[in-house]
Amino acid sequence: QVQLQESGPGLVKPSQTLSLTCTVSSGSISSSIYYWSWIRQPAGKGLEWIGRIYTSGSTNYNPSLKSRLTMSVDTSKSQFSLKLSSVTAADTAMYYCARGLNYGSGTYIDYWGQGTLVTVSS
Amino acid sequence: SYELTQPPSVSVSPGQTASITCSGDKLGDKYACWYQQKPGQSPMVVIYQDTKRPSGIPERFSGSNSGNTATLTISGTQAMDEADYYCQAWDSSTVVFGGGTKLTVL
Numbered sequence: 001q002v003q004l005q006e007s008g009p010g011l012v013k014p015s016q017t018l019s020l021t022c023t024v025s026s027g028s029i030s031s032s033i034y035y036w037s038w039i040r041q042p043a044g045k046g047l048e049w050i051g052r053i054y055t056s057g058s059t060n061y062n063p064s065l066k067s068r069l070t071m072s073v074d075t076s077k078s079q080f081s082l083k084l085s086s087v088t089a090a091d092t093a094m095y096y097c098a099r100g101l102n103y104g105s106g107t108y109i110d111y112w113g114q115g116t117l118v119t120v121s122s
Numbered sequence: 123s124y125e126l127t128q129p130p131s132v133s134v135s136p137g138q139t140a141s142i143t144c145s146g147d148k149l150g151d152k153y154a155c156w157y158q159q160k161p162g163q164s165p166m167v168v169i170y171q172d173t174k175r176p177s178g179i180p181e182r183f184s185g186s187n188s189g190n191t192a193t194l195t196i197s198g199t200q201a202m203d204e205a206d207y208y209c210q211a212w213d214s215s216t217v218v219f220g221g222g223t224k225l226t227v228l
Contacts, residue, residue, distance in 0.1 A: 037217070046208065046219060046221045047157075047159075047165065047208055047219040047222070048219065049216065049217040049218070049219060060215045060216060062216060063123065063216065064123075103153070104153065105152065105153060105212065106153025106155070106211070106212055107153075107217065108155040108170040108171075109157070109165070109167060110167060112164035112165055112166070
């Protein structure tokens with residue numbers, strides 16, 4: 001049973017960079033059939049996909065966030081990370097890390113972390 | 123950008139069939155999946171690749187996808203199925219989620 005755990009500051013000041021790390025346990029982060037993703041959800045609202053990274057380093061980002069977004073992976077630590085720069089109050093949300101896999105032309109998330117709440121406020 | 127549209131809410135009586143739709147341009151040409159999210163919990167996939175159920179998901183959950191609409195059907199709906207449901211597809215190298223549907227069992 002794969003487990004994912006988000007970690008990082010729960011409070012970030014406006015204009016600063018939001019940094020989160022996800023630690024993967026009970027499963028190999030290095031398997032090439034999976035990718036590692038970030039998804040966020042403002043309180044009371046729907047899910048927004050942030051982006052994904054493969055252990056090869058290949059990434060896909062949400063176009064609306066791409067200019068502010070950097071994802072990275074450290075297989076030696078079984079971790080992957082998110083950096084979102086120039087944050088505003090609109091970036092306040094529950095942030096989930098997750099594992100995904102592809103099938104043909106489709107994809108889905110099979111494991112999710114429990115989520116970490118990040119608030120952007122001065 | 124690609125958009126998926128869901129009704130904000132659906133109500134169903136216990137034991138009846140609930141249908142939640144997800145609409146998108148030529149969605150039937152893509153694969154759709156569905157997530158269930160209960161209050162205070164992370165989402166969980168209940169249908170992937172249009173019709174497949176992950177292990178542990180009850181048989182009362184089924185899916186279909188044709189034309190511009192994917193549908194999640196819950197037969198014999200139970201009180202425990204009350205939750206938010208999100209559809210999801212893949213388009214132009216991005217994951218796209220629908221806005222979510224709140225299923226009320228009353």
